[in-house]
Amino acid sequence: MFSTASRGQVGIGTLIVFIAMVLVAAIAAGVLINTAGLLQAQAQSTGEETTAQVSDRIAIGEAVGYSTSSSPAKIDTINITMRLAAGADPINLSKASYTIDTDGSARVIQGNEDYNNIEFYQVQGLNNKPEILAKQEDLMAVEFDIDSIQGIDPIEDGDDVTFIVQAPAGGSTYATLRAPGRIDTDESYILS
CATH class of the missing domain: 2.60.40.10 (Immunoglobulins)
Known part of the structure; x- marks a missing residue:
């Protein structure tokens, strides 16, 4: 017969690794979104200043x-x-x-x-x-x-x-x- 005790432990370990990977991916995505927002704000500010230097x-x-x-x-x-x-x-x-x-x-x-x-x-x-x-x-x-x-x-x-x-x-x-x-x-x- 098959032993189900060892199969359950492997499944829980895999689940923990999967959850850890999802958390790391979520944190990385948050950092990327934050960085993209900062870069967009800086680019918009630079564009407005450049336009003012040329047109004002x-x-x-x-x-x-x-x-x-x-x-x-x-x-x-x-x-x-x-x-x-x-x-x-x-x-x-x-x-x-x-x-x-x-x-x-x-x-x-x-x-x-x-x-x-x-x-x-x-x-x-x-x-x-x-x-x-x-x-x-x-x-x-x-x-x-x-x-x-x-x-x-x-x-x-x-x-x-x-x-x-x-x-x-x-x-x-x-x-x-x-x-x-x-x-x-x-x-x-x-x-x-």
Whole structure:
């Protein structure tokens, strides 16, 4: 006859090994699902930041220079109109950084730190906070007092001015402006 005692012990051992394998597989699956979730969240965050760096830009419009200095006359104030670039989210211009390079002398100006060098004038739009470009139709005139910015020389006849505005999210816009060939005192000029 057959002995059933030894067969039952083998069945219980196999059952214990099977349960242990199922538990290990469940733990491994949990770790994989958790890791996949973390990677997905990180990829989504990176994608949003990258999109902001590319699309959150400021469009630079017209630039007008004013000459109040005399002998020799130089442009000492620049007014630049700015609006949101296509597809950009709202941008606070007081948190943007501005780089001005006038023929060999350059300086980065932080909008929130250098209010005595920069003034914001809302030209178009209904925003209650004049430093924020919220909609595509908002238009802001930003005035830079070149005379009061340390490290920047006033703009002379025929000088090139490189202007860079960087939004807080990282999108940058470049513009190269040229002063007219002759500058007179108390006159305004379009910098092109």
